[in-house]
Amino acid sequence: MSSDSVIKIPSRLPLLCTHDGVLLPGSTMRISVDSARNMQLVKTRLLKGTSLKSTIIGVIPNTRDPEHDSDELPSLHSIGTAGLAVQVVGSNWPKPHYTLLITGLCRFRVNQLLRERPFPLAEVEQLDKLEQYTGRDPDDEELGELSQSFYQAAVQVLDAVDLAERFKKALPLLTRQIEGLKLLQKTRKLRPDDDKRVLAIRKGGVFPGRQFSLDDEVEDEDGDDTALLEKKVKSAAMPESALRVCLKELRRLKKMPQSMPEYALTRNYLEMMVELPWSKSTTDCLDIRGARVLLDNDHYAMEKLKRRVLEYLAVRQLKSTLKGPILCFVGPPGVGKTSVGRSIARTLGREFHRIALGGVCDQSDIRGHRRTYVGSMPGRIINGLKTVGVNNPVFLLDEVDKLGKSLQGDPAAALLSSKNQSTSGSRLSKTVLDPEQNHSFTDHYLNVPFDLSQVLFIATANTTATIPPALLDRMEVHQVPGYTEEEKVEIAHRHLIPHQLEQHGLTPQQLQIPQDTTQEIISKYTREAGVRSLERKIGAICRAVAVKVAEGQKVSRAESPSEQHADQNAEGKMEDSEMAAPPEMPIVSERLTLPGVAIGLAWTPMGGEIMFVEASRMEGSADPLEGTDIHLHFPAGAVTKDGPSAGVTIVTCLASLLSGRLVRSDVAMTGEITLRGLVLPVGGIKDKVLAAHRASLKRLIIPKRNEKDLEEVPAHVRSQLDFVLASSLDDVLNAAFDGGFPSALTHPQAVSKL
Ligand SMILES: Nc1ncnc2c1ncn2[C@@H]1O[C@H](COP(=O)(O)OP(=O)(O)OP(=O)(O)O)[C@@H](O)[C@H]1O
Numbered sequence: 001m002s003s004d005s006v007i008k009i010p011s012r013l014p015l016l017c018t019h020d021g022v023l024l025p026g027s028t029m030r031i032s033v034d035s036a037r038n039m040q041l042v043k044t045r046l047l048k049g050t051s052l053k054s055t056i057i058g059v060i061p062n063t064r065d066p067e068h069d070s071d072e073l074p075s076l077h078s079i080g081t082a083g084l085a086v087q088v089v090g091s092n093w094p095k096p097h098y099t100l101l102i103t104g105l106c107r108f109r110v111n112q113l114l115r116e117r118p119f120p121l122a123e124v125e126q127l128d129k130l131e132q133y134t135g136r137d138p139d140d141e142e143l144g145e146l147s148q149s150f151y152q153a154a155v156q157v158l159d160a161v162d163l164a165e166r167f168k169k170a171l172p173l174l175t176r177q178i179e180g181l182k183l184l185q186k187t188r189k190l191r192p193d194d195d196k197r198v199l200a201i202r203k204g205g206v207f208p209g210r211q212f213s214l215d216d217e218v219e220d221e222d223g224d225d226t227a228l229l230e231k232k233v234k235s236a237a238m239p240e241s242a243l244r245v246c247l248k249e250l251r252r253l254k255k256m257p258q259s260m261p262e263y264a265l266t267r268n269y270l271e272m273m274v275e276l277p278w279s280k281s282t283t284d285c286l287d288i289r290g291a292r293v294l295l296d297n298d299h300y301a302m303e304k305l306k307r308r309v310l311e312y313l314a315v316r317q318l319k320s321t322l323k324g325p326i327l328c329f330v331g332p333p334g335v336g337k338t339s340v341g342r343s344i345a346r347t348l349g350r351e352f353h354r355i356a357l358g359g360v361c362d363q364s365d366i367r368g369h370r371r372t373y374v375g376s377m378p379g380r381i382i383n384g385l386k387t388v389g390v391n392n393p394v395f396l397l398d399e400v401d402k403l404g405k406s407l408q409g410d411p412a413a414a415l416l417s418s419k420n421q422s423t424s425g426s427r428l429s430k431t432v433l434d435p436e437q438n439h440s441f442t443d444h445y446l447n448v449p450f451d452l453s454q455v456l457f458i459a460t461a462n463t464t465a466t467i468p469p470a471l472l473d474r475m476e477v478h479q480v481p482g483y484t485e486e487e488k489v490e491i492a493h494r495h496l497i498p499h500q501l502e503q504h505g506l507t508p509q510q511l512q513i514p515q516d517t518t519q520e521i522i523s524k525y526t527r528e529a530g531v532r533s534l535e536r537k538i539g540a541i542c543r544a545v546a547v548k549v550a551e552g553q554k555v556s557r558a559e560s561p562s563e564q565h566a567d568q569n570a571e572g573k574m575e576d577s578e579m580a581a582p583p584e585m586p587i588v589s590e591r592l593t594l595p596g597v598a599i600g601l602a603w604t605p606m607g608g609e610i611m612f613v614e615a616s617r618m619e620g621s622a623d624p625l626e627g628t629d630i631h632l633h634f635p636a637g638a639v640t641k642d643g644p645s646a647g648v649t650i651v652t653c654l655a656s657l658l659s660g661r662l663v664r665s666d667v668a669m670t671g672e673i674t675l676r677g678l679v680l681p682v683g684g685i686k687d688k689v690l691a692a693h694r695a696s697l698k699r700l701i702i703p704k705r706n707e708k709d710l711e712e713v714p715a716h717v718r719s720q721l722d723f724v725l726a727s728s729l730d731d732v733l734n735a736a737f738d739g740g741f742p743s744a745l746t747h748p749q750a751v752s753k754l
Pocket of ligand 1: 298299300301302331332333334335336337338339340460461462491495496530531532535
């Protein structure tokens with residue numbers, strides 16, 4: 001190595017202060033310059049200078065926060081790098097600045113700052129030399145060899161003037177570089193603990209004396225934590241297969257650095273596994289006599305349902321391993337379906353959990369997400385088990401008729417067994433409701449079977465029409481019909497009022513609601529099959545009274561709702577739209593002032609409804625009535641109308657229209673009609689009768705073959721209605737019109753031409 005290859009820098013150097021990046025000897029760096037001092041340096045020294053010496057400047061890190069870089073001299077680091085300005089490019093956009101290309105030559109120390117303006121100039125001492133390793137260095141063999149081979153490789157590429165040749169030379173070098181990097185990556189993966197060590201060493205670097213104690217601390221804390229988890233896993237009493245999976249995951253967890261995202265995922269999984277009630281259960285305390293008392297105490301009326309529930313419980317008592325049917329309570333809202341489910345849990349001494357299925361349209365809602373998904377979690381069944389903490393709760397699957405379907409799979413299928421759902425080859429996927437299979441229900445998140453055979457499932461729905469048939473097939477359906485007014489009054493006084501008083505912190509002395517007030521609320525302020533809205537109205541009264549009690553007034557008796565309403569409005573204290581003026585009732589008579597209108601009875605998922613059917617005729621060309629078009633209309637667009645039970649009403653409506661005679665306004669009817677004029681039976685008789693009774697109708701025309709269903713109608717309701725049991729169209733028309741209706745056969749134009 002010749003002495004002239006050693007670079008010597010001037011003893012006085014202008015200083016360029018940098019914020020971003022540190023120039024090191026031997027490297028080349030692009031530096032953007034825009035501060036006043038640096039701009040001056042570039043203008044007066046680099047652009048005006050003519051000698052090689054004038055292109056050497058000192059590049060020194062400015063340790064002051066650039067935000068506070070003012071006119072004062074920056075806080076300069078005491079050591080900098082002398083650099084050769086290879087290129088200077090000026091630009092005015094976005095603001096005036098220069099971009100310098102500088103090659104670092106050697107380090108220097110600032111001995112004395114000679115001046116500060118227009119740019120700093122310093123007396124410096126050169127610290128190292130940038131040497132060229134062109135030959136073998138006897139002092140450092142390895143460095144020499146490396147430099148030699150690097151040099152040779154570089155010269156080879158330099159020699160290749162032809163582009164193809166150059167590619168051929170450069171490619172193997174590039175490939176080797178990539179392979180090297182890959183290898184490095186692989187070894188990092190193999191030794192994931194490295195990260196942790198690096199972290200610990202870094203901490204140790206700051207406090208060298210504590211280097212290893214810090215490391216140990218991290219390991220210890222982590223070790224304690226996983227040891228605790230391991231203990232929990234072992235004491236969770238999980239089945240063999242689940243335990244195996246947990247132990248495997250624990251082993252993986254121990255090897256993972258905490259900073260790895262998978263660490264948290266695995267931990268969460270293990271925490272979930274240990275919290276599940278694998279073998280925790282409550283002991284059934286079934287006493288049929290006690291159950292009967294409890295059911296009667298909790299619920300007024302609903303005799304048929306309570307009887308069936310008792311039968312179900314009795315069989316369970318006699319045969320503990322019963323893989324019985326799943327009870328499904330179907331009825332309008334607010335008739336006590338959920339509440340009966342809760343009572344069943346109480347009679348058995350079991351935990352109760354409600355799983356709302358309304359609107360669920362993704363299978364993973366029930367069976368969970370696989371752990372590969374970000375944010376994956378178990379489905380509602382497993383979550384429910386975690387919540388109740390035992391493996392034999394009563395699960396109420398609420399609103400099974402409102403399960404949706406989507407691209408994410410059919411949630412109903414997740415509740416059932418289905419060959420299409422096979423998870424691996426011929427193996428059937430284990431599903432929730434199938435008693436033969438649910439002992440090994442596999443949630444996607446857990447990925448190990450959980451035994452659901454001890455869970456008692458009960459389902460509720462408003463209608464069976466939208467329950468997927470395969471699901472319906474698994475269940476034993478029990479219709480829960482709506483209540484009569486009298487039943488509602490009883491329910492209100494026995495259950496709803498005491499419950500609402502308690503909810504609002506009132507005593508029975510502070511608020512007494514007389515029966516006739518309840519009756520008035522029911523008939524004028526609610527129109528529903530169940531008692532939900534009634535309960536809300538009672539709640540509204542309680543709120544109003546609570547205000548008065550809190551203000552110091554004593555309320556001994558609730559005013560009738562209309563008085564109360566007037567009172568509240570006068571005082572302007574309670575703006576409760578729930579207690580608005582009652583609708584005009586009965587609302588029937590005014591509608592039947594024209595021929596061509598008849599009242600039908602419909603069954604909807606919300607209970608029975610009276611339904612007007614209207615027909616009007618206009619000029620037209622339709623057959624069978626030459627020159628006449630008929631418009632048939634079913635008002636109340638929001639009420640779904642399907643099924644054949646409007647048949648008799650439509651015919652009556654048409655008969656009225658064509659004969660110009662009025663249908664009796666206190667008559668409602670239901671029944672299917674055949675082409676030959678026979679009346680066929682229909683469903684939902686009890687709900688329909690109750691709806692007619694609510695609407696103060698007097699006469700009901702129902703199919704003769706539905707006579708047996710009248711048994712379900714409470715006697716006092718039956719006694720207030722005049723039932724006409726129709727087997728033919730003549731029976732219907734005779735009962736619907738005052739003074740009867742001449743036989744259809746005497747009107748040849750009305751005979752079907754089909
Ligand atoms: N026969 C009854 N005896 C006592 N309380 C009743 C009776 N029927 C309903 N209730 C009360 O009415 C309220 C509503 O009942 P619940 O929530 O069980 O209705 P639901 O039929 O499940 O309605 P949904 O279909 O909307 O879920 C509850 O407070 C319940 O206790």
